[in-house]
Amino acid sequence: MYEQVxxxxxxxxxxxIKPEICQQDLRHFYTRLGANFYAIHSLLEKLYGDRADFNQxxxxxxxxxxxxxxxxxxxxxxxxxxxxxxxxxxxxQKWVGMALYCQGFADDLTGLRERLNYFQELGVNLVHVMPIxxxxxxxxxxxxxxxxxxxxxxxxxxxxxxxxxxxxxRERDILLVLDVVVNHTSNxxxxxxxxxxxxxxxxxxxxxxxxxTVPDMFEQSMPEIFPETxxxxxxxxxxxxxxxxxxxxxxxWDLNYSNPAVLIEMLNIILFWANQGADILRxxxxxxxxxxxxxxxxxxxxxxLILQLLKDCCQVTAPGxxxxxxxxxxPVEVIKYFGEDAVIAKECEIAYNATFMALLWDxxxxxxxxxxNQGIKSLPVKLERATWLNYVRCHDDIGLGFDDRDILLCxxxxxxxxxxxxxxxxxxxxxxxxxxxxFGQNEKTGDARISGSLASLAGLERALEIGAERxxxxxIKLILLLHGMIMSFGGIPLLYYxxxxxxxxxxxxxxxxxxxxxxxxxxxPSINWETAARRNIPGSVEYKIFSALKxxxxxxxxxxxxxxxxxRELIEVENPHLFVFGRYNLNNQAGRVLIxxxxxxRPQHLDVAxxxxxxxxxxxxxxxxxxxSPDVFKKSLVIPGFGFYWLSES
Numbered sequence: 001m002y003e004q005v006x007x008x009x010x011x012x013x014x015x016x017i018k019p020e021i022c023q024q025d026l027r028h029f030y031t032r033l034g035a036n037f038y039a040i041h042s043l044l045e046k047l048y049g050d051r052a053d054f055n056q057x058x059x060x061x062x063x064x065x066x067x068x069x070x071x072x073x074x075x076x077x078x079x080x081x082x083x084x085x086x087x088x089x090x091x092x093q094k095w096v097g098m099a100l101y102c103q104g105f106a107d108d109l110t111g112l113r114e115r116l117n118y119f120q121e122l123g124v125n126l127v128h129v130m131p132i133x134x135x136x137x138x139x140x141x142x143x144x145x146x147x148x149x150x151x152x153x154x155x156x157x158x159x160x161x162x163x164x165x166x167x168x169x170r171e172r173d174i175l176l177v178l179d180v181v182v183n184h185t186s187n188x189x190x191x192x193x194x195x196x197x198x199x200x201x202x203x204x205x206x207x208x209x210x211x212x213t214v215p216d217m218f219e220q221s222m223p224e225i226f227p228e229t230x231x232x233x234x235x236x237x238x239x240x241x242x243x244x245x246x247x248x249x250x251x252x253w254d255l256n257y258s259n260p261a262v263l264i265e266m267l268n269i270i271l272f273w274a275n276q277g278a279d280i281l282r283x284x285x286x287x288x289x290x291x292x293x294x295x296x297x298x299x300x301x302x303x304x305l306i307l308q309l310l311k312d313c314c315q316v317t318a319p320g321x322x323x324x325x326x327x328x329x330x331p332v333e334v335i336k337y338f339g340e341d342a343v344i345a346k347e348c349e350i351a352y353n354a355t356f357m358a359l360l361w362d363x364x365x366x367x368x369x370x371x372x373n374q375g376i377k378s379l380p381v382k383l384e385r386a387t388w389l390n391y392v393r394c395h396d397d398i399g400l401g402f403d404d405r406d407i408l409l410c411x412x413x414x415x416x417x418x419x420x421x422x423x424x425x426x427x428x429x430x431x432x433x434x435x436x437x438x439f440g441q442n443e444k445t446g447d448a449r450i451s452g453s454l455a456s457l458a459g460l461e462r463a464l465e466i467g468a469e470r471x472x473x474x475x476i477k478l479i480l481l482l483h484g485m486i487m488s489f490g491g492i493p494l495l496y497y498x499x500x501x502x503x504x505x506x507x508x509x510x511x512x513x514x515x516x517x518x519x520x521x522x523x524x525p526s527i528n529w530e531t532a533a534r535r536n537i538p539g540s541v542e543y544k545i546f547s548a549l550k551x552x553x554x555x556x557x558x559x560x561x562x563x564x565x566x567x568r569e570l571i572e573v574e575n576p577h578l579f580v581f582g583r584y585n586l587n588n589q590a591g592r593v594l595i596x597x598x599x600x601x602r603p604q605h606l607d608v609a610x611x612x613x614x615x616x617x618x619x620x621x622x623x624x625x626x627x628x629s630p631d632v633f634k635k636s637l638v639i640p641g642f643g644f645y646w647l648s649e650s
Contacts, residue, residue, distance in 0.1 A: 006041035009055065010034070013062045021066045028077070029069045032316040033062070040316075043309040047302060048260045057260040061313065064264055068271035069317045075170075076275065080320035090322060090349060090492070091387055093562035095175070096553050097126035099394060100497035101143070102156050104526045109157035113165045119174060122500055122546070123553035126492065127169070128177035128282065130395060132156045136188045138514040139251040142395060142524065143179075144284060145186040149269045159276065166277025175279040177324070180270050183285035184252040187237070187244075192253050196240040205262055206253045207245035207291060209234075215243050217293050222247070227442040229517060233297075247288055247297070257289050257306055267313050274318040282324040283307070283348065286337060299333045307347040308339065323348035324389060328399060331355045331379050338386040353388040353491060354399065355379055360482055361398055361450075363599040364458070365424040365432075369579040370410045371402065372599075376570050376581075378406055387564045388491030392482045393457075393499055397439040397449035397520055398425070418447070425450045425457055433459030433471060435505060437519040451519040453498065454479060456505040460541070464504075472541065474601055476502070477642035480548050481597060484625070484644040487556045488583065488595045490564045495549070498525050501532050502545045555625055559583075559646070561591050573610040578639065580606070582614050593624065594647040598639040605636040621647040 010033070014022070044061065048054055072080075083089055098119065106112040112129070119127060131143030134153045139145055152159055166176050185192055194202035209215055215234040222233045225248055234243045235250040245254040255262050270281060290302035307325070314321055325337035325348035334354070339346035359375040382388065400421055404414040423429040425436040436452030455461060458478045463471030479502070486493040497503075509521030535546035556562055561583040571580040577600040584592045594614050598604045608615045621637070622629050624646040631638040639645065 003038045006038045010037045013059050024070045036312045036316050040312050043305050047305055060264050064268050065313055065317045072275050083320035091564045094557045095126050095492050096124050097492055097494040098124045098497055099128040099494055101130050101524055102132055104524055105497050109161040109165050113168060122550050125173060126175040131179045136186055141249055144181050145252050146181050147186040147188040150272060162276055176277060177280040177282055178273050178278040179282045179284055181284040182266055183288045184254045187251045187253055204259050205256055207256050208242040210242055221294055222297050226440055228440055267310055271317050274321045280322045280324060282326055284326045286325050287327040287329050299329060311347055322350060325351040328354045335380040338383045349386050350389050353390045357391055360485060365421050367600045368576045369599050370576050372579050374406045374409050378403060381566060389494050390486035390489050390491045391494040392486055393454040393496040395524055397451055399449045422448050433462045435461045437522055439519045451522050453503055453505050453523040455502045460502055461504045474642060476544050479545055481642050481644050483549060485597060487552055488562055488646060490568045500546050500549050502541045559593055561585055561593050571614060573606055575604055575606055577604045578606055596639055597644040601641040603641055604639050607636050616649045619650045622650040624648050
């Protein structure tokens with residue numbers, strides 16, 4: 001878009017650009033910069049237009065983009081061009097992801113490269129390697145307290161190891177996802193160390209204060225993220241002699257994005273990792289990017305402007321790279337991280353569907369789909385060119401952030417229902433077989449979250465201990481049911497490492513002084529590859545889960561209506577134990593698939609008349625997953641306990 005003020009500023013910037021930059025071949029860069037600069041200028045002006053150094057900051061921003069474009073390899077530039085042409089590539093049903101800790105999965109990057117066959121065997125073609133940057137031992141927050149944004153943790157490998165891994169993954173058509181922690185740094189980071197030494201430039205990279213006056217004003221409205229282990233939102237730093245904002249842990253200093261130098265530094269870091277071969281970058285804790293007195297300091301409008309600016313800049317330098325928004329917030333808020341008032345995503349193309357994850361676990365505990373159905377009705381429609389990341393389990397805790405209105409509509413009392421869920425998944429409820437642990441308990445409110453591996457939460461650990469064959473079978477069915485939902489719902493399914501093998505809770509963290517205070521380490525295992533080899537032994541638990549998921553993934557990739565184009569319809573039925581929805585082609589009725597899930601351990605029936613236009617018109621249903629027709633009794637579908645169907649009319 002042409003606009004005189006922005007055009008004039010861009011001309012001034014290009015006239016002042018350094019010779020070592022302008023002498024390079026920047027044809028595609030200039031084309032994209034021209035197309036995006038009005039938006040970039042507008043966003044930059046909204047955020048920082050009142051600063052005397054605004055033009056200087058704009059110059060620095062453009063030069064940062066240009067320098068990183070020059071360093072981008074020819075292969076990656078070609079990939080950018082291909083993805084620009086096939087701009088809906090990531091909405092395809094062919095993508096299936098897995099998130100993992102490199103050290104837990106394969107010791108290091110070299111080991112991970114040697115295990116690439118595992119992903120292809122299972123059918124996974126998107127791998128999220130969680131943080132591999134250096135963190136102080138004992139103060140790492142699971143890898144999210146970064147002390148150097150441009151290096152690899154030596155225990156994991158080197159930059160060359162990562163580049164080699166990315167190259168081979170690209171040859172195998174496997175996408176690489178890496179993290180960039182955008183909200184905070186470790187207190188061991190260079191910027192923090194300079195701030196501690198009294199450098200006012202770097203003190204302005206953070207929120208630091210001489211007295212408690214301003215922090216106390218913030219604290220009046222800011223919630224506590226980790227009330228059990230890190231109460232409050234500010235920490236006194238003795239060496240610096242100042243209070244510093246630490247929303248997560250006292251060793252994680254929040255970055256001050258009201259300073260444009262911080263934004264430009266972070267853009268430089270994002271483009272650095274894009275140039276190492278990342279296809280997708282997961283931006284951590286994006287909801288917290290802007291702090292404002294009198295607010296919760298989450299989901300502020302300026303946080304969205306920052307993300308829009310980072311996305312526009314990335315589209316100039318590395319347009320083939322996508323962003324994931326790690327925003328575990330209410331549905332009405334999370335949807336905004338795709339970008340508002342747009343068709344295409346102008347912030348992040350992908351966001352975690354934490355609501356769907358939590359609703360699935362509610363259905364597991366209650367053995368009915370009442371809240372699941374109600375919660376899905378409240379889930380806003382996403383943008384056309386954006387998609388969900390659907391998951392059952394991740395490296396983090398399971399939060400119970402349901403909307404109280406939805407809980408009330410299901411005739412539950414919000415506080416009592418959450419207490420029931422906590423008791424259920426920590427094994428305190430009489431009929432529960434789950435072996436989870438509480439995390440982040442807040443004694444003031446009674447709130448808590450849940451830790452535990454998928455298999456242990458599903459009852460497999462208990463069943464194996466007591467040798468209950470029925471319990472083992474039910475746990476496996478439940479594991480497959482949950483995956484059947486994330487595979488078919490619409491978006492990119494993201495498996496968690498170990499789940500395809502039925503990995504149980506890992507209690508070894510209790511003997512590690514750096515981990516023993518954080519129950520989330522119970523579900524961050526080290527894969528035993530001798531045990532994993534049992535996936536090839538028919539009859540073993542590992543075989544039953546792995547082979548079923550392998551089939552599920554293969555079938556998903558063949559079902560074109562599972563591509564994510566807002567082509568899902570929730571179907572309300574009389575039976576409260578069932579979750580039913582349909583996937584369809586936008587242009588015609590051909591190829592429709594009906595998904596039916598039973599969250600009760602006993603068989604349930606579904607009256608075909610309840611399906612309306614989704615009832616078979618001419619033939620009968622065939623389950624695409626199992627390749628057989630489901631049982632029908634007196635015009636009712638019979639769904640086995642913890643069973644599901646992907647139904648197509650034959």
